[in-house]
Amino acid sequence: MKPPQRQPAPPGTLTAITQRLTGVRRRSIGFPGATDLDFDDLLPLHRELINNVGDPHSEGRWRGQTKDVERDVVATFAALFGGSARRSWGYVTAGGSTEGVLHGMWLGTERFPGARVYFSAAAHYCVAKAARFLRTDTSRVAVDDGGEMLYDDLAAAVHAHRDRPALVVATAGTTMTEAVDDIASIHEVLDELGVTERHIVVDGALAGPALALDGTAAARLLGEHGGRGRADADAVCFSSHKSFATPHVSGVALTRRDHVQDLTRTVDYLAGTDTTISGSRSGHAAVELWHVLDTVGTDGLRLRSRRARDVAEHTVARLTAAGWPAWRHPHAWTVVLREPPAALATRWSLATSAGWSHIVCAPGVTTTLIDTFVTELVSTTRHEDAHSA
Ligand SMILES: Cc1ncc(COP(=O)(O)O)c(C=O)c1O
Incomplete structure (x- = not known):
């Protein structure tokens, strides 16, 4: 006997939407x-408005938030990328890596006004978009067949503008091939050209966390700035939904605590500080990531x-x-x-x-x-x- 066929629900109903999305999954x-x-354990939380508005490190006046959980999540991921609790800063973004990249680049333009942005031809389109938001000049660097940045091409591009600060966006896991740009090689290019004013953002949308978990160079991105052979970055981000299966879109943006001071503003209405791209931010997103860390480890x-x-x-x-x-x-x-x-x-x-x-x-x-x-x-x-x- 054939099993009974499930009837498709009438279009426009909640059941139809659920069936369609289950099929997509x-x-x-x-x-x-x-x-x-x-994430079924978190279902009761969906009756609550959870808004982590403002900086996760400033409690603010609004109590319907999960900033304590958010700070734990940020501390865990900062440590995964080699940062210390004292020297790192971060937040759970309202969007995915698009927001993380924009935030990382914003820090760079605050640190070094007039910086020129360099990114590879395999970088996600959000990098060029963020450069447009920030009204920065850009250079697109060629890639090899596997999708990794060509450092000679980076050197040629930087050489032409070596009097200006460099804001380099590297990718740890490009969209089409998951290629990884080498941060040590990027520093080497900048060192050779004498560009000391530099800000490096690592877009680790998909592969960043996996590479850090493996103890590759990604696990030292937020470590101390080194001398020769340094491979540190100024900001790194990833999308939660890509590798951690969170049902809601979100991400994590991480940086060095010193960098964020330049863009911090006090907001009396919040009784707190504003450091993030989005004002209101989902507190559910922080709980989802915390749940992953708590249950999977x-x-x-x-x-x-x-x-x-x-x-x-x-x-x-x-x-x-x-x-x-x-x-x-x-x-x-x-x-x-x-x-x-x-x-x-x-x-x-x-x-x-x-x-x-x-x-x-x-x-x-x-x-x-x-x-x-x-x-x-x-x-x-x-x-x-x-x-x-
Ligand atoms: C390398 C890279 N960066 C950024 C993004 C944008 O991420 P999101 O859509 O989570 O904002 C993607 C998305 O596929 C990506 O592959």
Whole structure:
């Protein structure tokens, strides 16, 4: 006997919206967004307005907030990126890395008015947008085939403006290939050209936390400024929903405490200080991240990230065995593959660019799901080949 088919709910109802989104989640391989963690324990909080307005470190007058939880979350992530509780500062952003990047760059323009912004051709479009908001001049730096910044090209761009402060936005996990720019090489370029006034923002939207959990150079970004071979940054951010499966969009923006002093303003209406991009900020977002840290812990997060890489490796193997070009960086959850037929790319929400596409094996993507995709890919291309023969 066949199992009973679930009836689609009438359009425009809450049930229909829920069914649609559940369906999307089941096929979520094209855009970064983990789906493996459970947040049901937090459902009662959705009866409450939680607004962490203002700086997380100033309590302010409004009591319906979760700033104590937010400070814990910020301290944990600051430590993960090598910062100390005393010297680091951060907040849970109302948006994702777009807001974190803008905040990091804003700090840079406050520190060094007239700074020129450098970022790679593989950087997310939010970097160019933030530069427009801040009305800064920009230079776009070329990348290698894997998507990493070309440091010779950075040197040529900076050389032409070496009398000006440099605001470099590096990426730890580019959108299409999850390439990682090397901060030590960026410092080396600036050192060689004598550019001492520098501000480096690391956009770690997807890969930042995983790289830091692995103890790579990302785990020292907020450490002490070094001499030769230094690889420190001034600000780093990531999106919560990309790697931590939070049901609401948010992120974390981190920096050095000294840097934030320049843009701090006292607001008497709040009885507190204003240091963030958004005024009202979701206090639910801070609780969601705290819940992840509390229930999964950093060891659990590390393990989960390794499993995601195993799924990515499986994906490359399955695609390659099927004769479909695919590759990944060893650290990456992202698999780059030749662009699939348009109908399939739409059905699986695969982003495409210049003939290539990607699958992001964020936690929640299983090998079974990947196998289903590869089977569909093979049968669609066979079908198309048969029709074109
Ligand atoms: C490298 C990078 N930076 C920034 C962003 C923007 O993140 P959000 O959409 O969370 O603001 C993305 C989104 O995919 C990204 O891949």
